[in-house]
Amino acid sequence: MRALDVEYMLDLLPVLLGYVPLTLFMAVVGMACGLILAALMAVERVAKVPVLDIFVRLFISFFRGTPLLVQLFLFYFGLPQMLSFLTTINGVTATIMGLTLHFSAYMAESIRAAILGVDRAQWEASRAVGMTQAQMMRRIILPQASRVAAPTLINYFIDMVKSTSLAFTLGVTELMGAAQKEAAGSFLYFEAFLVVAAIYWAMVETLSWGQRRLETYLNKAHAR
Amino acid sequence: MKQLLATAALALTLTVPLGAAQAETWNVGMSGGYFPFTFVKLDELQGFEVDFINALAAETGNDANFVTMSFSGLIGALESGRIDTVANQITITPEREAKFAFSQPYVFDGAQVVVKKGNEATIQTTEDLSGKTVAVNLGSNFEELLNGLPNAGEIEIKTYESNIAQDTALGRVDAFVMDRVSSAQLIQESPLPLALAGKPFSQIRNALPFRDTDEGRALRDQIDAAITTLRENGTLAKISQKWFGSDITTAE
Numbered sequence: 001m002r003a004l005d006v007e008y009m010l011d012l013l014p015v016l017l018g019y020v021p022l023t024l025f026m027a028v029v030g031m032a033c034g035l036i037l038a039a040l041m042a043v044e045r046v047a048k049v050p051v052l053d054i055f056v057r058l059f060i061s062f063f064r065g066t067p068l069l070v071q072l073f074l075f076y077f078g079l080p081q082m083l084s085f086l087t088t089i090n091g092v093t094a095t096i097m098g099l100t101l102h103f104s105a106y107m108a109e110s111i112r113a114a115i116l117g118v119d120r121a122q123w124e125a126s127r128a129v130g131m132t133q134a135q136m137m138r139r140i141i142l143p144q145a146s147r148v149a150a151p152t153l154i155n156y157f158i159d160m161v162k163s164t165s166l167a168f169t170l171g172v173t174e175l176m177g178a179a180q181k182e183a184a185g186s187f188l189y190f191e192a193f194l195v196v197a198a199i200y201w202a203m204v205e206t207l208s209w210g211q212r213r214l215e216t217y218l219n220k221a222h223a224r
Numbered sequence: 225m226k227q228l229l230a231t232a233a234l235a236l237t238l239t240v241p242l243g244a245a246q247a248e249t250w251n252v253g254m255s256g257g258y259f260p261f262t263f264v265k266l267d268e269l270q271g272f273e274v275d276f277i278n279a280l281a282a283e284t285g286n287d288a289n290f291v292t293m294s295f296s297g298l299i300g301a302l303e304s305g306r307i308d309t310v311a312n313q314i315t316i317t318p319e320r321e322a323k324f325a326f327s328q329p330y331v332f333d334g335a336q337v338v339v340k341k342g343n344e345a346t347i348q349t350t351e352d353l354s355g356k357t358v359a360v361n362l363g364s365n366f367e368e369l370l371n372g373l374p375n376a377g378e379i380e381i382k383t384y385e386s387n388i389a390q391d392t393a394l395g396r397v398d399a400f401v402m403d404r405v406s407s408a409q410l411i412q413e414s415p416l417p418l419a420l421a422g423k424p425f426s427q428i429r430n431a432l433p434f435r436d437t438d439e440g441r442a443l444r445d446q447i448d449a450a451i452t453t454l455r456e457n458g459t460l461a462k463i464s465q466k467w468f469g470s471d472i473t474t475a476e
Contacts, residue, residue, distance in 0.1 A: 002415075011266055012266065015266050015267045018267070077297070077300065080304055084304075087304040087305055087306060090306075091293075168294075169294065170293075170297075171291070171292070171293025171294060171297055171301070173256070173292055177292075178264075178267070180257065180386065181256045181257050181263070181264040181292070182264055182265070182266070182267075183387075184256075184257035184258075184259065184263060184264070184386050184387065185257070185259060185263035185264045185265045186265065187389070187390065187414040187415055187416055188415075189387070189390055
């Protein structure tokens with residue numbers, strides 16, 4: 001048992017905090033792209049477009065059926081051997097794309113469930129007033145579905161923030177990568193990983209607080 | 225959807241690594257986790273390799289851009305053009321020479337067994353490694369060296385991306401194998417309870433690898449000339465003294 005080097009931890013904290021923006025950048029961009037992709041896939045899964053449906057189901061099946069780490073390696077180290085233009089994609093971009101594809105598969109399923117959860121009467125009423133399929137989706141169904149899906153989607157976002165730590169395996173020096181390198185240089189492993197754990201924890205707690213606020217706000221409109 | 229992905233990919237590409245065509249900036253790969261050759265302390269990348277490359281860049285009037293990634297990914301990144309060379313104590317081996325254009329050696333070193341303090345007596349030669357668990361860095365030349373020993377079949381080799389010293393100190397493995405000079409520095413500088421076991425068992429020469437293309441060879445020749453200059457004017461010896469307390473840049 002040795003003494004905890006608190007002084008080193010305090011020195012390290014501001015250094016590692018400097019990597020938080022990169023972590024959040026990867027998660028926010030990944031979430032934005034993932035949401036768009038997921039919404040498109042969810043609408044398709046509800047509408048069941050012939051042929052396209054097979055591809056979407058295959059996509060969802062693959063990205064839910066394999067670990068994110070495997071997908072990242074396949075995409076960053078594997079594919080460039082086959083398609084040489086992919087070597088121009090850097091680690092940050094590859095991570096964002098990996099997060100986008102991986103989480104969009106999950107989010108598509110929750111959005112689809114939320115869409116199907118909207119009362120049938122709403123669909124019939126929209127049709128009765130002469131809306132097209134697209135109008136109905138945009139104005140009536142998706143707004144109601146998003147209230148149901150929001151908490152789950154924020155959970156995926158929280159998961160995504162933590163999953164950005166895998167970017168280190170693609171050579172990106174992000175929060176986790178920086179901590180690992182600092183530990184290898186100072187040999188104070190426990191201190192370095194303790195600081196990095198605290199930073200992730202603080203980030204997620206902040207997001208959870210936002211999630212609770214949002215849920216209260218969304219449900220207020222539905223208080224009967 | 226394809227279009228959407230393509231657009232996303234374009235929008236997301238923050239920086240496209242510069243090709244070697246613009247020879248003003250060298251992209252130099254290193255792990256940033258191999259004390260004292262390349263390591264990070266409070267966000268500052270430093271070490272023997274960093275000083276060496278910076279000296280070369282200053283000598284030739286170019287810029288060095290350091291790209292850190294896990295050690296096992298370095299050679300692949302060099303092949304695919306993500307980086308132009310690797311400054312991470314890369315040992316010249318016949319296999320690597322067949323694939324890459326190497327500069328002249330700039331470090332002369334040996335392979336060394338390191339054990340937890342107090343166990344030095346148990347391992348004096350490589351024969352003593354039989355029945356032991358030995359850690360090496362994944363993709364390193366030391367992994368090949370161990371596999372090439374006559375008693376390789378009796379050694380349990382464990383490969384790591386990093387932290388081999390920590391796992392030896394914690395007693396998870398019996399020993400690790402790394403180069404002699406780093407081992408000596410590590411034991412001196414780090415708080416880990418480690419000790420050298422026996423004498424170095426293999427001579428190694430380190431050099432900078434380049435892609436074996438016209439461009440790669442041109443860069444190699446330019447850097448090679450600069451290494452000669454730095455060796456002759458004493459810069460290499462000075463950098464070596466700073467990090468190792470001895471000159472490891474010339475053949476004994």
